[in-house]
Amino acid sequence: MQQHPKDPPSSEDAVSRRDLNQTREEILEYWTKERMAEARPRELRLPEPGPPPADQD
Numbered sequence: 001m002q003q004h005p006k007d008p009p010s011s012e013d014a015v016s017r018r019d020l021n022q023t024r025e026e027i028l029e030y031w032t033k034e035r036m037a038e039a040r041p042r043e044l045r046l047p048e049p050g051p052p053p054a055d056q057d
Helices: 024-030 033-038
Strands: none
16 A cells, blocks of 8 residues: 655645545546547656765765
């Protein structure tokens, strides 16, 4: 079972999560071939690289 952090990130760029209120069958019925063909992935922005930790060897 997947565990969720107690304090989720407060950044507006954080990935969102929703509790499902649909059955697996309803979800599969929604995603028709046409919807799948038109779907586009969500843009993911990674944080800017920062300085390495001081204790790194």
